[in-house]
Amino acid sequence: MTTSTLDAVVRSRVRRSRRRGVVIGILVALVVIAYAVNLMVGETFYTPYEIWRVILGETVPGASFTVGELRLPRATLAALAGFCFGLGGVTFQTMLRNPLASPDVIGITSGASAAAAFAIVILGLSETGVSVFAIVAGLGVAIVVYTLSFRDGVAGTRLILIGIGIAAMLDSATAYVLSQAAQWDLQQAQRWLTGSLNGATWDETVQVLVALVVLGPLLLSQARNLFMLQLGDDTAAALGVRLERTRILVIVAAVGLLAFATAATGPIAFVAFLSGPIAARIVGGAGSLLVPAGLVGALLVLVADLIGQYAFDIRYPVGVITGVLGAPYLVYLLIRTNRAGGSL
Amino acid sequence: MTATHSLEVSSLELGYGDRTVIESLDLTVPPGRITAIVGANACGKSTLLRSMSRLLAPRTGHVLLDGREVHKMPAKELARTLGLLPQSPIAPEGITVSDLVGRGRNPHQRLLSRWSREDDIAVAAALDATHTADLADRSVDELSGGQRQRVWIAMALAQQTDVLLLDEPTTFLDVSHQVEVLDLLTDLNQTRGTTIVMVLHDLNLAARYADHLIALADGKLHAAGDPAEVLTEDTVRAVFGLDSQVITDPTSGKPLMLPLGRHHVTV
Numbered sequence: 090m091t092t093s094t095l096d097a098v099v100r101s102r103v104r105r106s107r108r109r110g111v112v113i114g115i116l117v118a119l120v121v122i123a124y125a126v127n128l129m130v131g132e133t134f135y136t137p138y139e140i141w142r143v144i145l146g147e148t149v150p151g152a153s154f155t156v157g158e159l160r161l162p163r164a165t166l167a168a169l170a171g172f173c174f175g176l177g178g179v180t181f182q183t184m185l186r187n188p189l190a191s192p193d194v195i196g197i198t199s200g201a202s203a204a205a206a207f208a209i210v211i212l213g214l215s216e217t218g219v220s221v222f223a224i225v226a227g228l229g230v231a232i233v234v235y236t237l238s239f240r241d242g243v244a245g246t247r248l249i250l251i252g253i254g255i256a257a258m259l260d261s262a263t264a265y266v267l268s269q270a271a272q273w274d275l276q277q278a279q280r281w282l283t284g285s286l287n288g289a290t291w292d293e294t295v296q297v298l299v300a301l302v303v304l305g306p307l308l309l310s311q312a313r314n315l316f317m318l319q320l321g322d323d324t325a326a327a328l329g330v331r332l333e334r335t336r337i338l339v340i341v342a343a344v345g346l347l348a349f350a351t352a353a354t355g356p357i358a359f360v361a362f363l364s365g366p367i368a369a370r371i372v373g374g375a376g377s378l379l380v381p382a383g384l385v386g387a388l389l390v391l392v393a394d395l396i397g398q399y400a401f402d403i404r405y406p407v408g409v410i411t412g413v414l415g416a417p418y419l420v421y422l423l424i425r426t427n428r429a430g431g432s433l
Numbered sequence: 434m435t436a437t438h439s440l441e442v443s444s445l446e447l448g449y450g451d452r453t454v455i456e457s458l459d460l461t462v463p464p465g466r467i468t469a470i471v472g473a474n475a476c477g478k479s480t481l482l483r484s485m486s487r488l489l490a491p492r493t494g495h496v497l498l499d500g501r502e503v504h505k506m507p508a509k510e511l512a513r514t515l516g517l518l519p520q521s522p523i524a525p526e527g528i529t530v531s532d533l534v535g536r537g538r539n540p541h542q543r544l545l546s547r548w549s550r551e552d553d554i555a556v557a558a559a560l561d562a563t564h565t566a567d568l569a570d571r572s573v574d575e576l577s578g579g580q581r582q583r584v585w586i587a588m589a590l591a592q593q594t595d596v597l598l599l600d601e602p603t604t605f606l607d608v609s610h611q612v613e614v615l616d617l618l619t620d621l622n623q624t625r626g627t628t629i630v631m632v633l634h635d636l637n638l639a640a641r642y643a644d645h646l647i648a649l650a651d652g653k654l655h656a657a658g659d660p661a662e663v664l665t666e667d668t669v670r671a672v673f674g675l676d677s678q679v680i681t682d683p684t685s686g687k688p689l690m691l692p693l694g695r696h697h698v699t700v
Contacts, residue, residue, distance in 0.1 A: 094566040095557040101531045101570050102548065186523065310544070317539055321523035326488050328592065329512030329540035374527045 175386020178361025195252025359415020
C-alpha cells in the first residue's frame with residue numbers, strides 16, 4: 090500500500106462525513122425555521138418573543154390560546170409526523186432497494202389509515218385504541234404484501250405491484266367506512282384519505298413523540314445494516330449482516346412509526362415516498378439516509394401545511410399539497426422504470 | 434493473513450422449494466490454493482457457493498470451516514474469515530469507489546465504533562492491489578465493466594478474509610479483462626496465501642488458473658483434482674454433453690479443451 094493512496098482514502102472519507110454533517114446541519118436549521126414560521130404566521134402574526142413566552146408558560150393575551158393550543162400542537166405534530174413518515178419511507182425504500190417500495194405506495198399507510206378510520210367511526214375508540222388498531226393493521230398489511238410476493242425470495246417489482254393493489258383495496262375500505270359515519274364530515278374524510286393536521290391536539294402529538302422516542306433509536310440501531318443492504322442481500326449477508334433479524338427489527342420499528350403518525354394525522358400523501366429520494370440526492374451517498382430523510386419529511390410537512398393554510402383563498406389539508414408535489418415524481422419514476430425495462 | 438483454513442462440505446443437500454439442486458455432495462477445498470468449480474448451466478455451482486458462505490441453509494449435511502459449521506457461526510465472525518463476491522452485486526446509485534470498498538470493512542466494525550486507522554489502511558491496500566487507487570473518488574456508475582469488477586474485488590479484499598469465494602468473477606468481461614481479473618486473484622493467492630474458490634464458465638481459463646478443479650454434473654460431484662486429471666474428453670462429455678478434443682496448451686502446459694461441434698471440424 091502506498092501512502093498517497095492512504096491519504097486519498099482518508100481525504101475522501103473525511104469529505105464524505107463533512108458533507109453529511111453540513112447537510113444534516115442545514116436540514117436541522119431549515120426545520121427549525123419552518124417550525125418557527127408555522128408558529129408565527131396565521132390570522133394574527135406573533136413575534137418570536139411572544140411565542141417564546143408562551144412556550145415558557147407565561148400568559149400572553151391572545152397568543153396563549155392561538156399559539157399554545159392551536160399552532161404549537163399543530164406545528165409540533167407536523168414536524169414529528171413528517172419525521173416518522175420520512176424515516177419509515179426511506180427504511181422500506183432502502184430495504185427493498187426501490188424508491189417505489191414506499192409504505193404509502195405499497196399499502197402500509199393505507200392499512201393503518203383504514204384501521205384508524207374503522208376504529209373511530211365504527212368502534213368509537215379513543216386515541217390509544219386507534220393507534221393500536223393502526224399498528225396492527227400496518228404490520229398485517231406488511232406481512233400480507235410480503236407473503237403474497239414471496240417466491241424464492243422477494244422480488245421488488247412483484248412486491249410493489251401487489252402492494253399497489255392492496256393499497257387500492259384498503260383505500261376503498263376507508264371510503265366505505267367513512268360513508269357509514271353517522272355524522273359524515275368532510276374534514277374527517279380528508280384526514281383519513283389524504284392526511285390533515287386540522288384539529289391537532291397535544292394528546293395526539295405526545296403519542297407520536299413517544300413512538301419516536303421508543304422506536305426511533307431501535308431503527309437507528311439498524312442504520313448500518315440497512316446501509317449495507319443497499320449492496321444487495323447476498324453481499325450484505327456475506328459482509329456479516331444478519332438479514333432476517335435486520336428485516337424483522339426494521340419492519341417492526343418502521344411500521345410502528347408510520348402507524349402512530351398515520352393514527353394522528355392520516356396518511357399524509359407521498360411524504361414517506363418523497364423524503365428518501367430527496368435525502369439521497371442531497372446527501373449524495375455519504376452514509377445512512379435515515380436521519381436526513383426524517384428531517385426532509387418534517388420539512389415537507391411543515392412547509393406544505395403552511396402553503397395549504399395560507400397560500401390560497403381556500404385552506405387545503407396538508408395531504409393535498411404533498412400529493413400535488415408527490416404525484417409528478419411518482420409518474421417520473423414510473424416512466425424511468427419503463428425505459429429501463431422494468432427495473433429500477 | 435497467511436493462516437490457512439480448512440473448508441469442507443460433507444453429505445450436503447441443497448434446494449429451493451421442492452427442487453433439489455445439490456445431492457449428497459462431499460468435497461474438500463485445498464487450503465491456500467485456487468479452486469475452480471465448473472459445470473453446465475443450472476448444475477448447482479452458484480447454489481453451492483451460496484451455501485458455503487451460509488447464504489443458503491443446507492437441507493442435510495454440513496459446510497465446515499476449520500471443523501465448525503458455518504451456518505451456526507456468528508455472522509460477523511464468519512465474515513472475517515470467509516468472504517463472498519456474488520455474481521451480480523448491486524452498487525447503490527452515485528456511490529464512490531472508496532465508499533464502496535470501505536463497506537467491505539463492515540465485519541470488522543462494531544455497532545458504535547468509529548472508523549479506525551486500520552480500516553483506512555485496509556481500504557488503501559485493497560485499492561492498490563486491484564490498481565483502482567486512481568478511481569477512488571469516481572462514481573461506480575461511471576466505470577467500465579472491467580474497472581467495476583476490480584472495484585468489487587477490492588471491496589472483498591478490504592474485508593481481509595483468508596478464504597474468498599467468487600461467483601463467476603469474469604462474466605460480462607471481455608477476454609483481456611477476464612485474464613486481468615484472474616491474474617489479480619492469482620497475485621492475491623501467491624502474495625497472501627488467500628484460499629480462493631471461484632465458479633468459472635470458461636473451462637480453459639479454469640484449467641489454466643486453478644490448482645484444483647471441481648466438475649459438477651446435475652448437482653453431483655463428477656470429478657475433482659488436478660486440472661490435468663479432471664479436464665478430459667470424458668469429463669467434458671459427462672458434464673456438458675459435448676464431444677471435444679483435449680490437448681496440452683503449448684503456452685502453459687495445462688489442458689486445453691477444443692469443442693467438436695457439427696461444423697467446421699476437419700479431424
